[in-house]
Amino acid sequence: xxxxxxxxxxxxxxxxxxxxIPWLILHPKAEYREFSRMPRALRIxxxxxxxxxxxxxxxxxxxxxxxxxxFGNYLPRQHWHIMARFREDSYFPEPxxxxxxxxxxxxxxPFAPFAEALRVxxxxxxxS
Amino acid sequence: xxxxxxxxxxxxxxxxxxxxIPWLILHPKAEYREFSRMPRALRIxxxxxxxxxxxxxxxxxxxxxxxxxxFGNYLPRQHWHIMARFREDSYFPEPxxxxxxxxxxxxxxPFAPFAEALRVxxxxxxxS
Numbered sequence: 362x363x364x365x366x367x368x369x370x371x372x373x374x375x376x377x378x379x380x381x382i383p384w385l386i387l388h389p390k391a392e393y394r395e396f397s398r399m400p401r402a403l404r405i406x407x408x409x410x411x412x413x414x415x416x417x418x419x420x421x422x423x424x425x426x427x428x429x430x431x432f433g434n435y436l437p438r439q440h441w442h443i444m445a446r447f448r449e450d451s452y453f454p455e456p457x458x459x460x461x462x463x464x465x466x467x468x469x470x471p472f473a474p475f476a477e478a479l480r481v482x483x484x485x486x487x488x489s
Numbered sequence: 490x491x492x493x494x495x496x497x498x499x500x501x502x503x504x505x506x507x508x509x510i511p512w513l514i515l516h517p518k519a520e521y522r523e524f525s526r527m528p529r530a531l532r533i534x535x536x537x538x539x540x541x542x543x544x545x546x547x548x549x550x551x552x553x554x555x556x557x558x559x560f561g562n563y564l565p566r567q568h569w570h571i572m573a574r575f576r577e578d579s580y581f582p583e584p585x586x587x588x589x590x591x592x593x594x595x596x597x598x599p600f601a602p603f604a605e606a607l608r609v610x611x612x613x614x615x616x617s
Contacts, residue, residue, distance in 0.1 A: 395547065395555050397540040408536045412525040419523065426565055427523050430558040434574060434582035437554055446562060454562035456586040 368480045370487045372403060373410060375479075381467055382457070383422055383445040383475065385414060393439045396431060411441060413486045414479065418445040421475045428456060496608050498615045500531060501538060503607075509595055510585070511550055511573040511603065513542060521567045524559060539569060541614045542607065546573045549603045556584060 364376040367385065378384040387410060393399045399407070415427045424445035431441050446453055451465040492504040495513065506512040515538060521527045527535070543555045552573035559569050574581055579593040 395543060396557065397543040397547070397555075401537075401540075404536050404540060405533055408532050409529075412529075412532060415523060415525040419525070426560070426562050427525075428558075428560045428562070429524065430556075430560075430584070432554070432556045432558075432584050434554050434556070434584070456558070456560050456562070456584065458584040459586045 367476050368483045370483075372406065375410075375414070375483065377472070377476075378442070380444075380457070381465060382447065382450050383418055383424075383469070383472070384457070385443045387411065387414070387441040387443065389439065394433075394437050396439050399439070407441065409486050409489075410483065411443060413482050414443050417475065417479045417482055418443070421478065422447075422469060425453065430456070495604050496611050498611075500534065503538075503542070503611070505600070505604075506570070508572075508585070509593060510575065510578050511546055511552075511597070511600070512585070513571045515539065515542070515569040515571065517567065522561075522565050524567050527567070535569065537614050537617075538611065539571060541610050542571050545603065545607045545610055546571070549606065550575075550597060553581065558584070 366374060366376050368375045372390050374388045376386050378386050411429060418427060422445045425448045426446045428444040428446050431439060433439055444457055447467060449465055450467060451461050451463055452459055455462060494502060494504050496503045500518050502516045504514050506514050539557060546555060550573045553576045554574045556572040556574050557569060559567060561567055572585055575595060577593055578595060579589050579591055580587055583590060
């Protein structure tokens with residue numbers, strides 16, 4: 362599984378998860394087994410980053426819906442999945458972990474301009 | 490699908506989702522298509538409520554892991570699933586939307602005392 366780092370600051374690292382859809386994973390730099398074990402200030406920053414990532418995905422890709430999830434059952438280290446979902450993707454309306462609905466051929470705009478806009482946006486969130 | 494209301498205040502309603510595992514769903518009272526469309530104060534309250542629910546689940550059920558997810562693909566109205574996961578539940582380590590791993594017979598403590606402790610806790614979070 363390729364995981365390219367898109368952005369990071371002192372507390373978080375955002376990586377791209379290889380998929381047919383735009384799918385990012387937000388990792389806290391420190392290891393927390395569960396979300397509630399993080400200091401509240403980091404939980405608030407998590408929430409601000411998730412909302413900012415979501416807004417950039419909505420603006421750039423115009424998806425049908427954003428999906429957000431935190432599982433960590435295989436490796437109990439808390440992290441967040443943020444996924445842009447499309448009516449015609451292979452799993453919609455099921456979660457990406459559900460039953461495949463079809464063989465999709467998505468025609469999405471290139472990832473690089475989105476990643477660049479996202480870096481600018483998250484640097485601003487990070488400093489605020 | 491039975492959905493018993495466990496707790497509510499002016500902004501949120503917490504319901505029980507019928508499942509072999511402890512599974513709650515946090516609904517904002519107002520309709521938001523996406524998490525980022527909520528006012529920031531409500532997003533922070535969401536995060537505080539998720540963390541409090543998670544802590545109460547961890548304290549009472551001693552699960553292997555907490556899973557949190559927001560999909561809303563069938564009905565695009567933002568809400569959060571909070572699930573206590575156990576090594577021996579039917580889907581672990583897959584998400585509850587994944588491939589069934591086994592036929593589980595979980596032996597969990599009764600829900601009522603957990604719900605009562607949760608109500609007390611969430612009333613405190615709600616007032617803070």
